[in-house]
Amino acid sequence: MIKILVLLCIGRQLVQAVPLSPTEVEDFLIDPRYYSYDELTNAFRKLETENSQIAKLVSVGRSVKNRELWALHINANVHNRTLLTPMFKYVGNMHGDESIGRQLLIYLAEYLILNYGKVERVTQLVNDTDIFLMPSMNPDGYESSQEGLCESKPRYVGRENENSVDLNRDFPDQFEPHRAGTILSGRQPETVAMMTWIISRPFVLSGNLHGGAVVASYPYDDSNAGVQCCRESKSPDNEIFKQLALVYSDRHSIMKTGKACKNDNFPQGITNGAYWYEVRGGMQDFNYVKSNCFEVTFELSCCKYPPAQTLPQEWATNKESLLSFMEAVHWGVKGLVMNEHGDPVLDADVVVKGIDHNITTSNRCEFWRLLLPGKYSIYASAFGYSPSDTVEVEVAPGKTTIQNFTIKLETQQGNELRTNNGAIGGDRWYWGA
Ligand SMILES: [Zn+2]
Numbered sequence: 107m108i109k110i111l112v113l114l115c116i117g118r119q120l121v122q123a124v125p126l127s128p129t130e131v132e133d134f135l136i137d138p139r140y141y142s143y144d145e146l147t148n149a150f151r152k153l154e155t156e157n158s159q160i161a162k163l164v165s166v167g168r169s170v171k172n173r174e175l176w177a178l179h180i181n182a183n184v185h186n187r188t189l190l191t192p193m194f195k196y197v198g199n200m201h202g203d204e205s206i207g208r209q210l211l212i213y214l215a216e217y218l219i220l221n222y223g224k225v226e227r228v229t230q231l232v233n234d235t236d237i238f239l240m241p242s243m244n245p246d247g248y249e250s251s252q253e254g255l256c257e258s259k260p261r262y263v264g265r266e267n268e269n270s271v272d273l274n275r276d277f278p279d280q281f282e283p284h285r286a287g288t289i290l291s292g293r294q295p296e297t298v299a300m301m302t303w304i305i306s307r308p309f310v311l312s313g314n315l316h317g318g319a320v321v322a323s324y325p326y327d328d329s330n331a332g333v334q335c336c337r338e339s340k341s342p343d344n345e346i347f348k349q350l351a352l353v354y355s356d357r358h359s360i361m362k363t364g365k366a367c368k369n370d371n372f373p374q375g376i377t378n379g380a381y382w383y384e385v386r387g388g389m390q391d392f393n394y395v396k397s398n399c400f401e402v403t404f405e406l407s408c409c410k411y412p413p414a415q416t417l418p419q420e421w422a423t424n425k426e427s428l429l430s431f432m433e434a435v436h437w438g439v440k441g442l443v444m445n446e447h448g449d450p451v452l453d454a455d456v457v458v459k460g461i462d463h464n465i466t467t468s469n470r471c472e473f474w475r476l477l478l479p480g481k482y483s484i485y486a487s488a489f490g491y492s493p494s495d496t497v498e499v500e501v502a503p504g505k506t507t508i509q510n511f512t513i514k515l516e517t518q519q520g521n522e523l524r525t526n527n528g529a530i531g532g533d534r535w536y537w538g539a
Contacts (some may be wrong), residue, residue: 115263134216138417140209140253143173143245149212150178157219160184160232163529169300170268173245175299178215178239187236190442190508193308194435195238195399196428198302198315200273201390202247203255203264205411206420207315211241213421214428226520227429235435238309243296244273256409257318267294277301277392283332295369295528300389301396308468309399311435311476313354314390319405320358320366320375322351327379327388327403340379341394342463346437346478350402353434357426366414367408379403384460391532398465400476402431438477441510443467443486450492451513459496464512479503486511 126132141149141160152254154163162184165174177195181187196214198207218237221228231237242248244267251264258265266272276297278289285291329339341347353359355375372382379385393401406424443454450471455464458475459482467473467486475484478497479501487493491513500511 131220134213135418139414141212143249150176153219160222161219163270166303168298169246171246177238177240180218180232182233190440190472191236192310192435193236193261193366194432195309195312197240197243198210199242199248200244201265203242203258203410204317206317206406208241210424211239213237250409253411254413255411267296271454273297277387277389279328279387280395281328304393304397309476312393312399312401313431314401314403317407317410318416320361321372321405322376323379323403324351325391325394327385327391329380338378342461346476348436354404354427354431357430378398436506438475438501439507439509440474441508443511444471446514451488454486455484459483477501486513490516492516
């Protein structure tokens, strides 16, 4: 025990971390090293076994070489999500040689579980948020990468997946010409697994962790301008995306300078993705365009795979940003959309006047609409129903406003379209619980 305390004290001096509260535990920083795929698997299995009430290991799919795409699901009610609890995810290492985010997500899992019931902020986060942490979306690439290399290997071995495909160029893109086949045709197994996960689950907010720069980059990553860079491509939610990016960069002492790496110049440490450089087929835009999930990309280090001794410092630098960005999932308005009989209406649109991007309800008729503080006019609508009354909703800083909507069946045709559980069918996405 004394040895552990000494090591922790030495670690604190080295990393100049914010002092821990008396009950806070960060034992995972002792003897820092990167976990291999097998070590990650064993560590997550152990966390699940020893904390089965709040942790559950899930595999989202498999890589080309049959490695599992592990995510640790953390919540106080991990086996049965409580109604209206928002879902959050962090995804790391989609470029297999960008390794800081991968290890930080393993640390974050340990931090949340070790400190649940001890640190009030952690307890509240785990009680109120359905958290999914995926350290590696590209485990094959990671196993081909080498610690200490700051740039990618020749031919991007390690960055790309086993089939030499850049996974952050392999998603459907709103500006891409129509491709033959289904939306999944011709895509890599890692991409198909992520697309299916993103579309079938009602995620609200997501962080995508990369390396090779230090900046928070928000949608859109792509445009139809036909240029490489230097032109903003704004989404309808541009203002909240900027604030979400700032949540991370403001709390990151290096990122917020905007000048961490050679030639960097990012005011406040944030950038519109396409303004920096255009990415066609990226995961960030896919989340926003094809699901209800808002995703922001965080580039964490100039060196893609620095020596493991830097990990405690990286944890100290990113910890507050990682936690605060997760807490932002509670910004805005949430509620239920039901019909006049009290039946849930899945796939209803929740419309915010003035923002051309609707959110749809889950199969439990829930919605979560991320919004900045202010006053909004909001209504719900669904096929076969008359729109609800428009409600003036006030959003306060850092808090969730609850607002339910009732919509009425419009016609006899609408009645006939009702399914047995009271929901209207349609050709939109179907959300799992
Ligand atoms: Zn990357």
